[in-house]
Amino acid sequence: MRRRYTKKANWPSKNIKEQTSNESLNSQLDANIQKLKQLLDGPNDLVIREFLLNNNPTMKGSVVYMDGLIDKQLVQESILRNMKDFASNKKSYDTSKTILEVMYENFISIHSVEKGNTLEDALDGILVGKTVILIDGQTSALIINTKGGESRSIDEPTTEMVVRGPRVGFVESLGTNLALLRKSLQTSSLRFQTHQIGRRSKKSLVVAYVDGVVHPEIVKEVNRRIQSIDIDDAPESGFIEQWIEDSFLSPFPQMDNTERSDKASSELLQGKVVILLDGTPFVLIAPFTLGDFLKSPEDYNERWLIGTLLRILRYVAAFFALLLPSLYIALISLHPGLLPTDMALSIAATREEVPFPPVAEAFLMVLTMELLQEAGLRLPAPIGQTIGIVGGLVIGDAAVSAGIVSPIMVIVIGLTAISAFATPSFSLGISFRILRIAFMLAAGILGLFGIILVYIMVMIHMVNLKSFGVPYTAPFSPTMDRDWKDLILRAPMTILTRRPNFMNTKDVDSGSREKE
């Protein structure tokens, strides 16, 4: 699994790479413009605005940008208007400076300006929404950050609703997301490390962490793995996740994703690393362990007793979501003796009409449930509800009346579905769905014994699984009982004065009760 990171370099690259241009800028403005046009194949949305300097027809310049990617007002107000002033200005400037330096010092009123020397610098800038100023006779260009264009406003994330908590979610723009993170975590030790991802479509990726809290080894490992990424384009952080996860064979997610900035910032303070990718509101949090997946940011917003009860409820839900159908199969088909006699008899009576064995019955219903879930997900909200009603009520009821499944089976499946939705993480929910099938198969063959064997195998897999060097089962095992205050239980806030031990944070305490 880890081999991926090392072996890749040996592969000879046979395919033809994208046409790029490392050549430096020509001193002839027309040649540069021609080359740019040629590389982009003269698209309609490329804007080239020419102007004269000091009204001198031999001193030409061009403002180049991509329409739609820039902040129009900014370009208008701060570049084009100033250019006009500059062109008509007859004042003489310090002759020791190049014309670009003069422009930079006197006329460009935008904060982020850099100098580019190659055609590729200019091209890359234009493609991400920067504005490039080229001057005749100069071999460098000013690249001005005028990124803009259409973007979504900050909303409450629809995938992670909370009853109580900030109604702020990440958006598709990296700049906004970084600002949101800074806003919710106002510390000077918040660090952002930028990477460029993608062969053809270059995307910015930021690794955020709190210096002095997170263990440096984790940051190093995250950065190392991100540098190994070599793909055309990363449209979503899921691509990043799959490139850098520890084991791609595991059914368990080894990183969490969230849209909530408050969750991201609180995880940063727990010694974790957040990975943000431009173009997606979902950020990754690593390392993540099993215990973390069963926590929800809301646990901390309510009082501790409620938080604790919700956590316990969630563990029960996880147990149901994983095991309920398989327990049904095992108890009905292989160990009816375990059930109380009355209950066994009544179940047998309801199953009398059912022509299938419990395994087939359970698989039929689980398949139906998966289909309903998938169908409901893809449809617009109002129709989705209809599907829920049609599927859940009509099919369930009709299946029972038709004698295809027993009523107990419908209860079991209903309970399983509800429990599955009570798991806070969608990715963990998916792994539960996979494992549920494995448990059901085992229960069909070996009954309770099969279930326990699969359970043991899942446990073996989990103790060998790591997320960025942190054991997946920590702090259950390796046991760190100090972390148990915030695991299944959620101790009162005044007691939770330590960062998780298993994250091996540099700064151990997150608070103290002794403060006057």
Add this chain to the structure above:
Amino acid sequence: MKFLYSNETISDKELKIAIPSMIIGVGVLSLPSGIASVTVGSDGWIALLIAGILQMGVIWLMAKVASSFPKQSFLSYSAKLVSKPVAVVITFTFAVYFICVTAYDIRMLGHISEQYLFKKTPVEVVMLAFLLVVVYAVSGSRVGIFRLNILFLPIILIVAIVVFLLSSKIMDVSNLRPAFQTDIKGHMHGLYTSALSYIGISIILFYTSFVENPKNIPKVSIIGVTVPVVLYIVVYLNCILVFGQVGTSNMLFPTVDLAKRVDLPGGMLERIEALFFTVWTMGVFTTAMMVFDVAILALQSIFKKIKKIHIILFLSPLVYFIGTIPKNTTQIIQFGNYIATSMYIYGYLIAIVLFIIAKVRKGKSNGKKAI
């Protein structure tokens, strides 16, 4: 600042849990009947207690020897004590012994599941499925094995306690009488029988090279042995209280039958012996996994050039084959008795001999220094 998980060693806590996980296995399921059949009334606890103290003594000896050679494998330190060829023979014999214990565990599990879980499923299928899971476990990391123990042992102990509490309704105190009527011969017999439930404590000789603080090994291992000693006495008395001495001695696996008599409160589940045995599978699993792992470890130290996975692939069919040799219940019990006897004669003898040699050597070298 070093990363917490960068070197994978076994902490005191992990060793403390590994020892009871190792000892608690199939033995306790039949133990009460074995003891009850040779003692009178409730006298079996005396033999169990003495056996437990003896085990503590033996494990202390082993731990003492092993901890005086920190971070060294059994082969390398025993070679220092009793020359290399002898050490290789001892290590190899231990490996054979551990393979037999694994096979016995797996066979016993298959046998009990035949009695309580399945009537139709062939025992070979059960054994094979279980063996494959054990193989999967040992092909992972060694630290993973110790982490599994931590996850499983609490569940096993909780289930034992739950059965004990639930059975308090059907206990009969008069079953405890007569007390102190057993003669010395009966006690000796009981002592011998209880040894079967302690097979495999010699793993301590092999695992010490991974332990973080070798100094604490003797103390930690004695604490570890206390857990099964207490559990055994409680389970034995529980069976006597419920079934009486005669009833217990007539059963094959009285501990499982105990669960059979118990109902969960509220009538949720009845006759939970299937459930009890299912959970107990975890206990048998941890035993089989560790014994198998130590067998691999021992062979690895002899054949350094062979890959671990190859050793596993070679041993697994062997274990399965040995497990299928006993044909019926009597032969399985016979097989168990052979293992127990060989442990008495061989395992303990080696431990004592190594301890004495180590003491003498140490005394000698100290003496030299003094001069």
